[in-house]
Amino acid sequence: MKIWTIAWKDTLIRFRDRNALILMLLAPLVLSAIIGSAFGGFISGSDPVPFDAIPVLVVNQDDGEQGAQFLEILTSDDLAELLTVTEMADLASAREQVQLGEARAAILIPDTFSSSVEGGVDVETAVSQIQFYADPGATLTPNIVRGVVTQIVNGFNTAAISVDLTVNQLTEQAPILGPEMANLGTALNSELGSTIGQNQLSLSLNDVSVGEEEESLGDISPFAFFAPSMGILFLMFSMVDGTRSILDEQKGGTLDRLVSTPTSSLEILLGKIGGVFLTGALQFVVFVIASSLLFSLSWGSSPLGLALMVLAVVLAFTSLGAFIAAFAKDANQANIIGSVVTLVFAALGGNFVPAQNFPPFLEQLSKISINRWALDGFSDLTLLGLGLNDVLLEVGVLLGLSVVLIGLALWQFQRRIAR
């Protein structure tokens, strides 16, 4: 109860602060509008962006049937409005063309692709085998191509599992069914590899079929990237600023007064951190509603996925702010460190340029920032239209980080209070 009382008091104070309101609500919306419009955007969802098919190069090193099918799907009529696929023999040339801006992405189907898929590897492994090179200058299109590739590989994988199961069951039953049926199993092994696989692939591709593609293309606006990006950036600013209030209370004497009441230091700290979390959650919910109304931005089709992502992101930034405040010497130092960390994480995490376009080492390094996981999660929902299951990894990582950072912050704050 006391935790809630402290948290609500802090939320009330925050939302009565005009400057804080500008930072929390107005600034991200204004910046989203400016940057979104600058990148050829539109304001109304009924006025879709003119969208040309994305030029993509494919290098198929796989001699097997799966590689050929993969290529066939990429070049199918269903995807013709989305992708213009050109097959190339040489990876180096393909990458060079991407670097020159002749194409937005290059896809390499490795020579082991067929054997892997037929061997029934999991989706993640299969996706990791498909190599992907993006145009560093492109912001949105690499994400779209990556989404399409993931969908196709998903289909392959499901098909391969089905084949495996059927053949294995027939082989196990062979002694009972007789030698003819055992031979049938072997025959199916080669037949199902293509037939069932093909059926599964066409099912998978329905996800980006023409009917839904039009709707999906209508949502592909710069706002789908920049609105979450700006929302996250300013959420981080206000969370880091909010947790500093613990140090402000220490300086102003109210923290000592709180400690002099029959309230435990843990209740006080959880109340303070809870207040920042509550403020952040309200800030982001208002931002989601406002950006939907102002920019007709779709935040995806999974309300649960969105809710989980918002809670995980707000908690992660709250924890980071609490961690900085706990270990800073005073409010001034916390302010400086907080601002530096916010800007570095924003740049590294892809708030200004998508991290997928970074050089490989930087792209890997970006995963140490909360922003990267936050943006990946929101991009999955807003750009790729994915669902709850597709953001569970991001949610898990963010919650894990939160637990560690909050744990350390509470430990340090309790040491500071017990003098």
Add this chain to the structure above:
Amino acid sequence: MSPIVEVNELRKQYNPPEGVTAVQGVSFAIKQGEIFSLLGPNGAGKSTTISMLSCLLAPTGGDATIDGHSISQEPKQVKQVIGVVPQEIALYGSISAKENLEFWGKMYGLSGEKLKERVTAVLDIAGLTDRANDKVDTFSGGMKRRINIAVGLLHNPKVLFMDEPTVGIDPQSRRRILDTVKELNAQGLTVLYTTHYMEEAEELSDRIGIIDHGKLIAVGTQAELTELVGQFDTVQLEVGETTEANGTLVTDLAALDGVHQADGEGEHVVVQAEDANLVLPRILQTVTEHGRSIRRMEIQEPNLEAVFLHLTGRALRD
């Protein structure tokens, strides 16, 4: 009457073992219904003592009991029976006085009708009922001080700790606060009051503890304490500047017939004499001989200032 506060060899050293020892084994007791003042200059250890008794600072030695509860062993029980009025204005400026009081009331475990009733009561004590819904930031320094005190009274504490509650306010607000303390005490509230203003200690206190450099150097009623210096008058002088070292003037004044003690630094000189009227001409002559002018002069009969000077060799204001 039995003591409600018993302090036994309380000690606080910051960053031991090398750090400063702010309180060096202080012992005293406060009876129920008493106003006990800790009088001493800035940095004497008053706030550190009150912070330990409020369970904000952990003692590095000794202990104290409040209403029978040890501050070291039972801090939660202690916090339920004490009210704390800190030296600084520990309020939230951007919310109203009423919202502040409701918040702090909840922190003391009040809720519902009881909370409403107490908020109304302490707003009345503070004389700020008509400003209840105004933001604290819009209040004058004196009004903020009154709300600061009101917070400490919300849960009807048995003992109220007031740490220099009149610092930096106008005389009118100060008068009101002193009257409030006396009224609360008349209703049975025990008060531990710290101050470096001798007049406040003299006006309010049943008993006074004089503290300096972390040590309690005397405890008693005002009459008991002034007896320590006998019947000496105190002459306080503010003298003009000179190139001569001040020490010579003070030495010459101390050597005059009828002068008990002389002390001071810079422009301030304090002289204790058996009869100020008799020795005054010789004091003035000595000051003039040292080429100093007299800007201000004040003669006081035996008081706490003189007691402090007698016990420490320094003026309280130093």
